[in-house]
Amino acid sequence: MEESKDDQVEERTSALSPPPAMGSMQIAGSNGFAHSIEFMSQTYLRNRYSEIDIEDNTTLNLSKDQPLPIFLKFEDVEYKVRNNGQAGGSSMNPVKAVVSKVASQLSLEQDNYKQILKGITGSIGPGEILALMGPSGSGKTTLLNIIGGRLKDNVKGKITYNDIPYNAALRRRVGFVTQDDVLLPQLTVEETLVFAAFLRLPGNMSRQQKYARVETIIKDLGLERCRHTRIGGGFIKGISGGERKRTSIGHEILVDPSLLLLDEPTSGLDSTSANRLLHILQGIAKAGRTIITTIHQPSSRIFHTFDKILLISDGYPVYYGKARDSMDYFASLRFMPEIAMNPAEFMLDLATGQVNDISIPQDIVQYLQGMYKTQLEPKEKEDNHRNKKAPEHLQAAIQVKKEWTSSWLEQFRIIYKRTFKERCRDYFDKLRLVQALGIAVLLGLLWWKSQTATEAQLRDQVIKWFQKKLPHFINSTQSPDSLLCHFADWSDVLHLHILDIIVNIRGSIRVPI
Ligand SMILES: Nc1ncnc2c1ncn2[C@@H]1O[C@H](COP(=O)(O)OP(=O)(O)OP(=O)(O)O)[C@@H](O)[C@H]1O
Numbered sequence: 413m414e415e416s417k418d419d420q421v422e423e424r425t426s427a428l429s430p431p432p433a434m435g436s437m438q439i440a441g442s443n444g445f446a447h448s449i450e451f452m453s454q455t456y457l458r459n460r461y462s463e464i465d466i467e468d469n470t471t472l473n474l475s476k477d478q479p480l481p482i483f484l485k486f487e488d489v490e491y492k493v494r495n496n497g498q499a500g501g502s503s504m505n506p507v508k509a510v511v512s513k514v515a516s517q518l519s520l521e522q523d524n525y526k527q528i529l530k531g532i533t534g535s536i537g538p539g540e541i542l543a544l545m546g547p548s549g550s551g552k553t554t555l556l557n558i559i560g561g562r563l564k565d566n567v568k569g570k571i572t573y574n575d576i577p578y579n580a581a582l583r584r585r586v587g588f589v590t591q592d593d594v595l596l597p598q599l600t601v602e603e604t605l606v607f608a609a610f611l612r613l614p615g616n617m618s619r620q621q622k623y624a625r626v627e628t629i630i631k632d633l634g635l636e637r638c639r640h641t642r643i644g645g646g647f648i649k650g651i652s653g654g655e656r657k658r659t660s661i662g663h664e665i666l667v668d669p670s671l672l673l674l675d676e677p678t679s680g681l682d683s684t685s686a687n688r689l690l691h692i693l694q695g696i697a698k699a700g701r702t703i704i705t706t707i708h709q710p711s712s713r714i715f716h717t718f719d720k721i722l723l724i725s726d727g728y729p730v731y732y733g734k735a736r737d738s739m740d741y742f743a744s745l746r747f748m749p750e751i752a753m754n755p756a757e758f759m760l761d762l763a764t765g766q767v768n769d770i771s772i773p774q775d776i777v778q779y780l781q782g783m784y785k786t787q788l789e790p791k792e793k794e795d796n797h798r799n800k801k802a803p804e805h806l807q808a809a810i811q812v813k814k815e816w817t818s819s820w821l822e823q824f825r826i827i828y829k830r831t832f833k834e835r836c837r838d839y840f841d842k843l844r845l846v847q848a849l850g851i852a853v854l855l856g857l858l859w860w861k862s863q864t865a866t867e868a869q870l871r872d873q874v875i876k877w878f879q880k881k882l883p884h885f886i887n888s889t890q891s892p893d894s895l896l897c898h899f900a901d902w903s904d905v906l907h908l909h910i911l912d913i914i915v916n917i918r919g920s921i922r923v924p925i
Contacts, residue, residue, distance in 0.1 A: 479670040479699070479701050480809050480810060481670065481806060482537075482585065482671045482701075482810070483538070483574050483802050484535065484559065484571075484572070484702055485534075485535045485575075486559065487533045487793065488532070488533060488568070489531070489555065489567065489569035489570075489571065490530060491528045491554055491555075491567050491568070492525040492527045493526055493528060495524050495526055528554050528727050529555060529558075530728050532551075532555060532722070532724070533792050533793060535796050536702055536704065536719075536720060537702060538670070538697075539697055539700060540703070540720060541693060541704075542703070542718070542721075543707050543715075543718040543720070543722070544556065544704065544705070544706040545706075545707060545710075545722070545724070546723055546724035548708075550727065551726075552675075552706040553675055553706060556673050556706055559671075559673060560671075561578045561586065573671070574806045574807050574809075575802045575807055576807055579810075581810065581811050581812060584667070584814040585670045585810070587672045587673065588673045589672070589674040590660075590675050591676050591679065593659075595643045595656065595663070597643050597644050597645040598643075598834045599643055599830070599833065600639065600641060600642050600643070601635050601639050601640075601641060601643065601659050602630065602640060603830075604663065606623070609625055609626050609666055612666060614818075615819065626666070633658045633662050633692060642837075643659065648841075652685075653681055653685070654682075654685030657677050658689065660677075661674070661696075670700075670702065671702045672702070673703075673704050674703070675705075678708075679708060686710070686714060690714050693705070707756075709760065712755060715755055715756040716735060719734065720733065720734060720735065721734075721735045723738075724763070725763040725764070725777050725780070725781070726777065728781045730780040731780070731784065732784070732789075733788060733792075739758075741788075747776075762780060764777075
């Protein structure tokens with residue numbers, strides 16, 4: 413069926429389109445990469461209740477194609493795990509789980525827990541990017557997992573999304589880009605996104621609409637140049653690290669999440685690619701999404717693109733607030749870098765206590781934790797409480813399940829097709845075929861014209877081969893068995909080679925069922 417013009421127009425405005433926009437800007441990269449950032453209308457900005465109270469609900473035009481605005485608040489978030497590595501109370505053994513729950517309630521097991529997060533407070537709204545910073549092991553990923561609803565056991569504190577606690581419907585509004593990409597190496601960028609679109613977009617969308625959504629994402633994320641390149645990985649040559657990250661992000665924003673969580677999206681990228689990625693994230697945020705990202709050591713340019721920073725040290729917050737206010741805050745505590753330096757680097761030094769200045773307190777981290785408790789936390793909590801509740805229509809909307817995917821049979825068909833494509837490419841990889849054929853020919857020559865009908869004949873062949881090739885090793889009077897014992901290692905090697913070739917040949921021609 414012909415797609416109507418209206419459909420096409422609707423599609424163009426769907427994926428990354430903002431709430432009522434008032435203008436757009438093109439950002440061009442050095443290699444021709446470009447993407448557009450659309451600005452939110454003043455009306456929409458006025459409605460951002462993280463900063464300004466919402467008065468006029470009617471101006472928030474919640475169309476089906478726009479991400480639902482999510483105002484996230486988290487207060488006094490604490491998390492602990494068992495010292496044996498399990499999250500408390502989540503034992504696989506139900507008896508053990510009950511016993512440990514009872515024991516912990518009776519405070520018998522207090523010492524068996526390790527506190528990972530120790531009271532984290534903050535808030536973030538649509539259009540904003542919150543960066544979680546801190547040294548390795550400080551608890552950034554853990555907090556991200558808790559906010560994304562991936563960790564629930566032994567979490568204390570209050571986390572609300574439009575003033576509603578986490579619920580099953582939210583899962584479909586949250587996108588999570590993990591630290592390690594989970595993309596299939598043999599598929600191209602375009603195939604990856606198309607399969608994801610057919611798997612994850614609602615069944616009532618037409619094929620054309622799904623393709624159009626993929627097209628918009630490829631364009632918005634600057635993936636045109638590599639759309640037909642395989643993802644790669646391991647020994648397979650594929651797209652670059654930056655392109656991988658952008659594909660992973662595309663995979664998540666395909667379903668138009670309102671809250672996008674990213675775990676170290678810039679790790680392993682050079683500063684230009686990292687910068688480019690952050691510009692894209694800014695564009696995604698400006699389209700009305702709430703973004704939280706963990707980041708290790710951002711460049712100063714990247715640091716200033718964040719709206720808010722949460723600096724964590726050993727599970728305690730040491731700074732929470734606007735990125736641009738951070739250096740003034742530390743200066744007010746008499747922490748100033750001796751030379752001009754990247755603020756992110758300076759803050760990480762502080763969070764690890766690595767400052768060589770005798771005029772500042774001995775235990776910097778403890779001091780900063782204390783100052784946060786007295787100066788920043790009360791202000792943030794007060795702001796959180798003073799802000800009006802999210803409007804009722806946003807509270808209601810967040811509890812409604814977003815339409816999702818097609819029937820399980822359709823999903824099975826798509827996954828089957830995807831696996832078939834992936835496996836075929838893997839098995840029929842040119843290098844793999846040449847390797848398998850080469851070894852097959854070699855071993856074939858070795859056994860050519862041999863009498864191998866019975867096991868005894870097979871053994872004779874092996875011994876004859878050794879006698880011919882390695883005569884100085886072999887005493888011809890030795891029995892075949894002792895020879896075989898003598899050459900146990902050789903026969904093992906041969907055995908393994910034969911097995912290997914069988915596996916390779918079978919692998920090359922086998923088609924997954
Ligand atoms: N299930 C668990 N069992 C035991 N310890 C855990 C568990 N989960 C997290 N931890 C510990 O909690 C601390 C915080 O981990 P997390 O992964 O959140 O740190 P991070 O700040 O994201 O580190 P990185 O920057 O290196 O990714 C670490 O010391 C980690 O070993």
